[in-house]
Ligand code: NDP
């Protein structure tokens with residue numbers, strides 16, 4: 046494979062898609078050596094077939110706001126690759142959503158889902174609609190309008206959406222309700238559903254818990270303990286909240302959280318009671334993180350991210366490209382030993398280089414945040430069997446999956462000195478599974 050040529054070619058064919066090209070570039074650089082050991086891959090032009098999504102749906106979503114004004118947004122679903130199972134991946138509602146962002150997410154999802162050991166292909170969808178500041182009724186009308194267009198293209202055995210930024214339990218409920226009304230079936234075509242109508246226990250917790258389980262495995266390779274470590278977490282949504290919950294259970298001290306307006310720094314650490322307050326603030330009142338600083342009398346820094354605060358471990362859990370090279374260097378200078386990504390692609394390529402060249406334990410999101418989609422896969426299994434597992438059963442399966450992903454990273458990312466390159470490991474392991482499945486199924 047002439048990697049640079051492939052990247053250049055994709056950049057020309059898909060200009061104005063920087064996040065997509067960024068994600069593709071990282072994976073292609075990782076897999077180049079193993080790809081070149083398989084001339085049959087090149088003969089089948091596997092690389093372009095793997096980088097370019099199977100298909101993209103885009104549509105207008107029309108809805109009426111509370112003032113009676115008719116609004117339009119764009120809606121998308123990217124079905125990236127279904128070589129190993131039905132298309133699977135979240136839906137993002139955020140003003141920044143565009144094809145570049147959804148294509149990078151669908152591409153990453155394909156490799157992440159391959160790592161989970163479950164039979165799921167990769168997809169992503171979303172809209173440039175932002176639920177922020179909208180009433181419940183507006184969110185419901187938007188979700189219903191979005192699903193009116195999407196429903197024909199999804200299904201329990203074809204494409205199974207779930208949540209992502211701006212899409213949580215409330216939105217999945219509205220989306221699923223409309224899906225059922227149109228499709229007239231009840232097979233669980235979305236995951237992240239409420240417990241009363243087919244949702245799985247531990248799905249809300251899964252991404253955050255899974256990331257902490259993965260982190261513990263990484264620390265274990267250096268005989269390090271999580272207990273007593275100071276952790277900086279960004280975001281304050283689903284992933285951040287349950288990351289903090291598990292970190293508290295493990296005896297770590299979480300000192301930061303953030304949202305798109307700024308971050309809070311609590312030197313005493315966020316305890317269970319403070320976390321309950323955050324969950325109520327964010328999930329019920331839909332307030333801002335500065336309100337935490339006001340309530341507990343701690344520092345709030347508007348317009349900034351938390352990486353300047355001293356910590357042993359960083360767990361970015363908000364959005365893509367939220368750690369720049371400068372911020373990575375500050376983390377290193379402050380003695381940070383590990384970065385485990387809850388968000389998708391939160392570290393810029395330059396930041397990753399800084400983490401790796403300074404010997405930090407660094408886990409890319411496609412490995413460390415795979416717990417969320419894994420429990421989505423377990424929700425699909427439970428729906429198909431028409432039964433539900435206990436929280437303990439699901440949590441145990443999640444722990445086993447995260448241990449397995451860590452082992453795959455070690456196997457495929459082993460450096461000469463015996464340490465693990467988790468980027469290399471995750472990319473090669475995910476790629477080889479998808480590649481073998483594609484080769485076996487012919488030129489499509
Ligand atoms: P939520 O919508 O629940 O929370 C997102 C949080 O990140 C909010 O605090 C939000 O702040 C902040 N945020 C979002 N966009 C930006 C931005 N552009 N700049 C700064 N802050 C921002 O989403 P999730 O917790 O579900 O998702 C967080 C990350 O984890 C995403 O990268 C997602 O792709 C990834 N992920 C999610 C999984 C899941 O199961 N939910 C699974 C695996 C990965 P504000 O409220 O101000 O917008």
Ligand code: 2IT
Nearest residue numbers: 134135207208209418421
């Ligand atoms: O990025 C992700 O893995 C998710 N948003 C979860 C996808 C899913 O299908 O549960």
